[in-house]
């Protein structure tokens with residue numbers, strides 16, 4: 001284990017009405033490390049991210065950032081701590097252009113007015129750093145972009161700020177081979193720069209390649225949080241599909257309880 | 260930099276942080292956005308424009324096209340249509356529609372609708388009218404119970420606006436209520452302020468019902484469309500219209516003109532400011548290496564605008580009196596009012612964070628929420644601005660009519676204003692629209708009753724049917740262009 005975790009979750013619970021989606025989740029995000037958050041469809045991965053984003057209020061549980069207790073009651077809280085999120089259902093406004101989307105909610109102002117020049121320059125720098133080749137202009141409206149390009153804009157939005165933790169919810173799901181490569185490289189680069197990165201993915205090759213830890217969710221419970229090098233792809237798949245693999249994972253009682 | 264009160268990390272040098280020297284990304288920086296400096300010459304700019312049209316972004320084209328067609332049609336049917344007098348008439352007829360439409364653009368940008376804007380303008384105007392005509396004694400004019408209810412309503416609105424930290428609205432409402440308590444509102448300026456404060460209060464309450472309580476705006480405002488008509492009847496008491504002709508200031512807004520010299524001065528200052536701003540912007544962006552419009556395009560647009568408005572000012576400055584004894588010349592006073600508001604709200608929409616957030620909420624409310632924007636607050640604020648414009652439109656309409664009758668702002672007033680915004684290019688689906696849409700569209704809409712009125716033996720039923728047809732046509736263009744842009 002490296003230094004202390006940047007972000008720590010303890011005993012997080014979340015229900016939507018009668019549906020108990022997250023059960024006592026404990027999760028640690030370390031600086032400079034990629035944590036892969038895996039789990040089947042509906043396991044609760046996106047819900048967990050949205051709880052941290054302050055989009056869904058949690059029922060119970062504690063959050064610590066840099067060891068200090070924090071709470072996430074609105075989207076600004078996470079951003080204020082330097083936590084950025086790339087959502088699975090991309091949070092982009094179609095009617096705005098790329099620059100406007102990148103700075104949405106955090107516009108740079110000069111004399112109370114929007115400082116378009118600075119924003120446009122920074123947007124271009126960021127996109128260039130992400131090796132975005134296909135976007136014709138940073139003033140293009142987002143509605144005119146392809147799925148992959150939109151994904152890149154969403155990621156750029158997260159890395160534009162000096163963030164310390166970045167959550168990426170299936171960032172490569174809509175991407176072609178080359179762009180997936182770029183995103184994975186970027187994920188690694190972010191971690192190498194000392195950020196805590198949480199990558200949600202269904203692709204085990206990606207997980208094995210890029211992550212340091214694997215946290216497996218099974219029906220809303222954290223089945224295991226292990227170092228990637230200690231597990232095989234087969235074991236990860238087992239954790240995802242049945243919540244346990246050999247000595248790892250949930251006890252039989254717990255898996256039955258959540259069935 | 261980003262607002263410090265939110266304690267957010269400032270955008271640092273992302274490139275340096277994300278991409279260490281070894282990264283392949285950096286090398287791409289120069290070539291990546293090679294064609295990102297906008298159109299380099301006028302031909303490219305024109306090509307881009309055509310591409311945008313093809314993509315379904317029609318801008319002001321349908322409105323301008325419609326304007327030209329209608330002018331040709333009416334000019335060929337009726338000789339009086341192109342007269343100097345009728346041109347001035349057309350502008351004064353269009354002004355209230357434009358003003359109401361400008362407020363509605365804010366609502367339409369949200370993807371909402373306000374069916375009550377017309378009759379709400381009657382309520383605001385009536386309070387002003389009563390104050391003006393009854394020596395500023397609203398207690399007497401409304402009767403104590405109604406007066407108290409109005410004041411309590413304003414108090415409630417001020418509290419709600421305070422809850423959303425929209426302090427300007429709080430200030431306007433409180434100050435307006437205080438002026439109501441005095442007799443100063445017998446004078447035009449305080450009276451206008453009272454009307455605006457009532458409009459702001461109405462907007463606050465409507466906005467809260469829509470944005471906070473979550474009643475569909477269609478339902479809230481359909482109810483209020485009727486409700487405000489009832490309130491107006493209540494205000495009028497015995498049913499006679501309020502006569503505002505005795506107040507020179509109010510009456511002159513729509514019925515008197517600036518002298519030709521002042522007219523030219525206004526024109527020269529406006530054009531100089533426009534050219535200065537647009538050229539300055541193009542130069543500055545070019546120097547900063549950003550996307551900038553080619554100077555030729557900027558120059559052409561500026562020249563066209565100067566020429567069209569110059570001709571308009573010239574025609575308006577001609578004597579249009581019907582007899583040798585009357586001399587009527589100059590720009591109607593309401594026109595510069597419309598222009599100032601147009602510039603002001605264009606600035607709000609395009610140069611402020613509020614404007615940006617408004618577009619974002621209209622385009623994708625969830626994205627806006629996740630970006631930390633207080634969506635409810637933005638929505639309420641939009642209704643508040645619209646409420647203020649509703650009152651201003653009501654004042655203009657009262658000035659034109661010379662009175663506030665019991666059906667003030669009812670009938671087709673609202674339809675006209677919505678049609679103006681939509682014809683101008685504002686989308687009914689939210690997220691797309693400009694302030695100028697209401698002005699250009701307002702002209703198109705005003706031409707229809709104006710032109711038909713000049714044709715002999717034409718039944719008034721035509722006016723309603725044709726206007727409805729034009730609105731449906733504009734809405735179809737909107738819907739089709741939306742389909743086109745969303746078909747990726």
Ligand SMILES: Nc1ncnc2c1ncn2[C@@H]1O[C@H](COP(=O)(O)OP(=O)(O)OP(=O)(O)O)[C@@H](O)[C@H]1O
Nearest residue numbers: 016019021039040041042043044045046047048088
């Ligand atoms: N807003 C909501 N209201 C009610 N139930 C919800 C809501 N959002 C998610 N759920 C439920 O919570 C559970 C977890 O959903 P979530 O989106 O977190 O899954 P996921 O792990 O991200 O799946 P996927 O891999 O498909 O993205 C699902 O059963 C889903 O039906």
Ligand SMILES: [Mg+2]
Nearest residue numbers: 045046047088
């Ligand atoms: Mg998900």
